[in-house]
Amino acid sequence: MSNGPAIVPRWRPLAAARPAMSPEWWRWVASRDSLTARLTEAGYPRRFRVRLLDQRLGRPRRDEAQALGLSPTRLAWLREVALHLDDRTWVVARSVAPLNRLRGQRLDRLGERSLGSWLFRQPDLERGPIEVSADPAPFRAAPGPWGRRSVFRHGRFAVLVQEFFLEAMMDDLALPPR
Numbered sequence: 671m672s673n674g675p676a677i678v679p680r681w682r683p684l685a686a687a688r689p690a691m692s693p694e695w696w697r698w699v700a701s702r703d704s705l706t707a708r709l710t711e712a713g714y715p716r717r718f719r720v721r722l723l724d725q726r727l728g729r730p731r732r733d734e735a736q737a738l739g740l741s742p743t744r745l746a747w748l749r750e751v752a753l754h755l756d757d758r759t760w761v762v763a764r765s766v767a768p769l770n771r772l773r774g775q776r777l778d779r780l781g782e783r784s785l786g787s788w789l790f791r792q793p794d795l796e797r798g799p800i801e802v803s804a805d806p807a808p809f810r811a812a813p814g815p816w817g818r819r820s821v822f823r824h825g826r827f828a829v830l831v832q833e834f835f836l837e838a839m840m841d842d843l844a845l846p847p848r
């Protein structure tokens with residue numbers, strides 16, 4: 671897991687990115703329900719799987735801390751996964767949660783279960799605005815057309831979820847390059 675301060679994606683509001691985004695990608699990037707559920711359906715009959723790449727306490731990147739209103743010096747719970755359809759990596763995701771907001775949520779026991787499967791079960795889940803980046807994922811060498819991020823909250827719990835859609839997904843779903 672790279673945590674270098676070097677690469678910081680440039681995020682902008684979803685609406686600002688709309689003119690540069692094809693309708694096909696808009697349906698994915700702008701969706702506010704569970705990505706896990708959408709990937710499972712779109713990828714059928716390939717099998718959806720979450721591959722845990724890394725999960726530990728660490729310092730958030732500057733842009734992550736800013737999105738969470740967290741001081742970058744504070745430790746946070748960091749989780750990086752690859753979302754697979756069979757052996758194809760369609761998405762890499764990195765989630766960051768302030769430690770003092772975990773409120774005993776035992777997310778470190780998620781393992782290969784999707785964070786989304788837990789998030790979307792929380793009754794009072796709120797999802798903040800989606801922001802978009804055309805920069806590559808700064809935590810994995812994985813090229814792709816779009817990245818997105820949003821903060822999920824439920825009660826005092828908060829987690830920043832960043833998902834980068836990769837070229838393999840574009841190829842497998844015959845999506846346009848942008």
Ligand SMILES: C=C(O[C@@H]1C=C(C(=O)O)C=C[C@H]1O)C(=O)O
Pocket residue numbers: 703704705706707720749750751753761763764765783784785786787789831832833
């Ligand atoms: C947030 C969701 O969960 C997905 C699964 C993740 C994980 O297991 O770490 C992270 C981000 C998402 O792509 C979702 O399904 O929408």
